[in-house]
Amino acid sequence: MINANPNVEAHYGALETRWNAVDGSLDFERLVVPTGNSESPFHRWFHLKEAFSVDLLPSILKKLSFEGLSELRILDCFAGGGTTLVSALELSSQVRVTATGIEQNPFLHHVSSSKVKALQEGPQLAQQLQDAFNEVGRIYGSDASFKADMPALSTFSNEAYFPPSLLASLLRIKAAIEHCDIPTLPRDLLLTAAASCVESTSRLRRDGRALRYASERQPREPWDEFSARVQQMIDDIDLSQPASGTGTVIRGDGRRPLLHVDGAAKKDLIIFSPPYPNNIDYTEIYKTEAWYLDFYTDAQQFRSQRLKTLRSHPSVRFSDEYDFECSSDAAAVRELVKPILEAVPDDKYATGRKQLIKGYADDMLTLFRQCREIISSDGRLVYVVGNSAHGSGDALFIIAADLIMARLAELANWRVEEISVARGLRRRVTNSRFLRESVVTLSPA
Numbered sequence: 381m382i383n384a385n386p387n388v389e390a391h392y393g394a395l396e397t398r399w400n401a402v403d404g405s406l407d408f409e410r411l412v413v414p415t416g417n418s419e420s421p422f423h424r425w426f427h428l429k430e431a432f433s434v435d436l437l438p439s440i441l442k443k444l445s446f447e448g449l450s451e452l453r454i455l456d457c458f459a460g461g462g463t464t465l466v467s468a469l470e471l472s473s474q475v476r477v478t479a480t481g482i483e484q485n486p487f488l489h490h491v492s493s494s495k496v497k498a499l500q501e502g503p504q505l506a507q508q509l510q511d512a513f514n515e516v517g518r519i520y521g522s523d524a525s526f527k528a529d530m531p532a533l534s535t536f537s538n539e540a541y542f543p544p545s546l547l548a549s550l551l552r553i554k555a556a557i558e559h560c561d562i563p564t565l566p567r568d569l570l571l572t573a574a575a576s577c578v579e580s581t582s583r584l585r586r587d588g589r590a591l592r593y594a595s596e597r598q599p600r601e602p603w604d605e606f607s608a609r610v611q612q613m614i615d616d617i618d619l620s621q622p623a624s625g626t627g628t629v630i631r632g633d634g635r636r637p638l639l640h641v642d643g644a645a646k647k648d649l650i651i652f653s654p655p656y657p658n659n660i661d662y663t664e665i666y667k668t669e670a671w672y673l674d675f676y677t678d679a680q681q682f683r684s685q686r687l688k689t690l691r692s693h694p695s696v697r698f699s700d701e702y703d704f705e706c707s708s709d710a711a712a713v714r715e716l717v718k719p720i721l722e723a724v725p726d727d728k729y730a731t732g733r734k735q736l737i738k739g740y741a742d743d744m745l746t747l748f749r750q751c752r753e754i755i756s757s758d759g760r761l762v763y764v765v766g767n768s769a770h771g772s773g774d775a776l777f778i779i780a781a782d783l784i785m786a787r788l789a790e791l792a793n794w795r796v797e798e799i800s801v802a803r804g805l806r807r808r809v810t811n812s813r814f815l816r817e818s819v820v821t822l823s824p825a
């Protein structure tokens with residue numbers, strides 16, 4: 381068992397004493413992971429491994445005693461697959477909901493906004509989707525020479541990853557959807573269903589930070605897979621009541637919500653799970669779906685997408701400029717990150733790691749400052765975040781995002797109400813108690 385860097389551990393120990401840190405495993409252990417999502421209507425349309433549970437929002441509302449509110453204005457700055465928004469709209473028979481999400485990844489934005497739009501439509505959409513599916517099936521089955529262009533991403537040309545006949549079917553499905561004259565929402569839903577088949581019809585598996593080759597995997601037949609997914613959507617829509625609240629997912633930068641939402645329309649609850657500072661690059665791990673749907677057509681667009689994401693990974697070299705450096709909080713932020721920067725081993729990853737630590741802190745400070753402008757006076761901000769181990773052997777150190785973010789939130793004029801430790805992570809690696817995932821509640825100071 382490796383000891384994590386003791387100076388960094390002592391730094392976190394001292395920081396933590398400022399706040400109320402509690403064992404939240406009973407409340408949250410199963411809710412910080414996607415428990416229940418693959419069985420729940422609408423949520424199950426695309427499995428986002430990094431999502432939190434469909435049951436998280438109701439549980440937070442209960443804990444915050446927000447259940448009796450007549451109106452709930454809610455914002456998720458990192459909407460992902462749309463868990464918060466779908467959960468919020470599902471409550472709209474009990475409370476007047478206005479739910480807004482922001483998501484930067486084009487494919488995940490497509491998924492979450494399709495779900496949210498469908499939830500607001502009601503059962504007549506089920507028939508429209510059935511008709512659109514029938515039409516696509518007619519085109520798909522009518523002419524075997526009808527085929528689509530291959531995405532420029534080289535991963536698709538690897539025959540071990542994508543067996544050619546299956547890939548040809550997958551591409552024909554997309555081409556058939558695009559060929560048909562069908563209304564926008566059914567079309568978007570069909571594209572979501574088709575893109576949701578990319579992983580299961582290949583030998584690629586999302587695994588932590590990468591897409592890995594799974595040689596043992598038997599890829600599924602695309603049309604069968606697609607049909608099953610569309611049928612699932614039809615069933616879910618057919619059984620749903622149109623949500624009476626409003627939900628919107630904006631494609632944009634969640635670090636700067638003021639760019640996207642009206643600052644005067646205050647929120648009761650801001651809730652999000654940002655990318656953790658653990659090197660996972662969402663642009664990379666959801667790249668095959670995004671290329672399949674033509675969100676990128678060349679390497680330049682792909683790189684520029686990466687540059688728009690939160691600085692939680694070193695997959696691109698971000699600019700080495702940090703807004704906090706010229707703010708009144710510069711000294712406090714430097715003090716916060718100094719022991720962590722000093723723990724970075726002097727190896728080939730040093731520059732990228734230091735940029736990640738400073739960039740993540742910079743992004744979070746901006747985020748908390750902007751969120752502070754749009755929270756109502758008795759509102760709350762809840763974030764779910766995981767800490768991560770970096771380096772190895774004697775040089776291992778933890779980036780405790782839960783505590784770093786709590787301190788940055790204080791600088792942005794928030795009060796840290798509670799750090800609820802949901803679960804420990806990878807305890808085999810190190811005995812650091814800071815390797816964990818937490819749910820943190822803030823209120824405006």
Ligand SMILES: C[S@@+](CC[C@H](N)C(=O)[O-])C[C@H]1O[C@@H](n2cnc3c(N)ncnc32)[C@H](O)[C@@H]1O
Pocket residue numbers: 428430431432433457458459460461462463464482483484485488632633634635652653654655656662663688689690
């Ligand atoms: C942990 S996931 C959120 C999952 C979400 N809570 C759910 O249950 O589906 C973090 C999300 O942040 C997105 N993201 C990364 N950088 C972003 C940015 N600058 N603005 C908005 N979203 C961003 C990623 O694409 C990813 O979908």
